[in-house]
């Protein structure tokens with residue numbers, strides 16, 4: 001990367017605790033990435049306040065204001081390109097993206113999912129793992145491809161499922177690992193991109 005740091009656009013829809021973990025990581029001068037934009041599809045996403053607090057540019061592209069996905073995505077794309085971002089980081093972004101949009105960012109878009117993929121794609125991952133009597137749960141950071149919750153895995157972290165766990169208790173245990181996993185994954189992607197640029 002010419003300027004050194006990998007420039008990120010973080011896309012959110014809600015709480016933004018993974019965003020916060022990345023904001024905190026970026027405070028370390030040796031962290032190989034910087035957040036150029038936080039984009040939300042919801043104006044009331046609490047994560048927007050975290051970005052503003054950290055002095056990061058924010059943008060709201062409200063999907064409800066568009067007649068279809070492609071016009072919504074066209075405006076998102078414009079904002080992201082204007083921010084100069086090189087990597088899109090999906091952090092609790094709750095809109096399905098079209099193949100057309102995903103294919104604009106090959107190996108340049110990553111997602112975090114609260115399960116040990118390929119198990120439990122989609123929603124309610126913790127409740128489903130508990131209902132199946134699993135002994136282990138976790139999270140996955142992966143490159144985004146058109147098929148949902150698929151794509152090459154970058155980092156996985158595991159936690160035990162303990163007696164008495166509820167979906168909420170398990171979600172909290174996994175979330176702590178998500179925050180570590182996302183930081184680790186961004187480091188790996190930054191290193192991978194540097195390598196491919198210098199080779």
Ligand code: GRF
Nearest residue numbers: 015016017018092112113114
């Ligand atoms: C996380 O559990 C993430 O894995 C999932 O959505 C949740 C977002 O949480 N995709 P937060 O907004 O980062 O706190």
